[in-house]
Amino acid sequence: MSDTLQNPPVSAFQRFKRSPFAKFEFVAGATLTCVLTLLVLFSGILFPGGGTEVNLLARLSEPFQSGAHPLGTDPLGRDILARIVHGGRISLTVGLLSALGSVVLGTVIGLYAGYYRGFLDSFVMRFADVQLALPFILLAITVIAIVGPGIDRIIILMIVSQWVQYARLVRGSVLSLRQREFVQAAVSYGSPNWKIIFSHILPNAMGPLIILLTLNVANNILLESSLTFLGLGADPQTPSWGGMLSEGRSYIQTAWWITVFPGIAIMLTVLGLNLLGDWLRDELDPLGKTR
Numbered sequence: 544m545s546d547t548l549q550n551p552p553v554s555a556f557q558r559f560k561r562s563p564f565a566k567f568e569f570v571a572g573a574t575l576t577c578v579l580t581l582l583v584l585f586s587g588i589l590f591p592g593g594g595t596e597v598n599l600l601a602r603l604s605e606p607f608q609s610g611a612h613p614l615g616t617d618p619l620g621r622d623i624l625a626r627i628v629h630g631g632r633i634s635l636t637v638g639l640l641s642a643l644g645s646v647v648l649g650t651v652i653g654l655y656a657g658y659y660r661g662f663l664d665s666f667v668m669r670f671a672d673v674q675l676a677l678p679f680i681l682l683a684i685t686v687i688a689i690v691g692p693g694i695d696r697i698i699i700l701m702i703v704s705q706w707v708q709y710a711r712l713v714r715g716s717v718l719s720l721r722q723r724e725f726v727q728a729a730v731s732y733g734s735p736n737w738k739i740i741f742s743h744i745l746p747n748a749m750g751p752l753i754i755l756l757t758l759n760v761a762n763n764i765l766l767e768s769s770l771t772f773l774g775l776g777a778d779p780q781t782p783s784w785g786g787m788l789s790e791g792r793s794y795i796q797t798a799w800w801i802t803v804f805p806g807i808a809i810m811l812t813v814l815g816l817n818l819l820g821d822w823l824r825d826e827l828d829p830l831g832k833t834r
Contacts, residue, residue, distance in 0.1 A: 575815025594626035641701035649709025657717030671707035716748035761816035
């Protein structure tokens with residue numbers, strides 16, 4: 544009897560029921576991500592002032608002492624909770640748009656380089672090797688010092704620097720899939736190359752792409768916060784998690800809540816996305832479906 548008959552494929556729901564850790568990853572990751580996303584989406588309704596209202600009479604109020612300012616206030620009397628919720632819009636926007644732009648650009652280049660091979664493949668891979676050798680922070684500091692800071696520039700810079708990850712991943716998948724029987728059958732039937740690439744090869748390479756996309760969103764949130772902390776990101780007048788960390792470092796010994804709570808928001812967001820990425824990796828692992 545074959546291994547397939549002895550160990551029949553297990554559905555995703557059955558694996559979810561059998562694995563307590565998978566339940567934890569999915570529930571915790573989905574809960575953290577959904578709650579933070581909903582808070583950011585409805586930030587204008589929850590805090591109409593945008594977290595920019597100044598109240599010097601309430602400056603440096605300690606957290607958990609007042610219902611009006613549950614997480615305290617900063618040196619200008621601005622509500623920390625409101626600024627965290629509104630600041631999440633920048634981090635999530637940068638993380639999502641930069642990752643989506645990178646996956647689209649890298650996937651298209653990787654598909655064509657891996658399928659057609661030749662000079663295009665060699666040129667793209669050598670260019671990718673050179674780009675991967677450049678430290679992102681150093682590259683970002685150099686470029687932003689020349690063109691100036693801004694969220695749009697950070698998004699473009701992340702797309703330009705991260706597409707190579709997706710291109711290399713897709714290229715490797717294409718090199719393996721182009722030799723499979725269903726692709727060879729499509730070629731023998733005379734299907735056009737573009738149809739073979741986008742109808743037969745791309746759907747079978749989506750699993751690793753989805754996992755990498757999820758993890759890169761979390762990584763890009765950290766990168767945006769780091770650049771804003773260095774003064775190379777969002778406008779200082781606009782609430783952002785990195786900007787709040789930068790503003791509060793002078794008060795870390797006397798008003799710890801100014802930096803601690805934005806740091807916790809970053810940690811929970813990245814943790815939720817990483818847990819979802821780990822869960823997706825396990826679910827899309829073909830070896831795990833026959834256990």
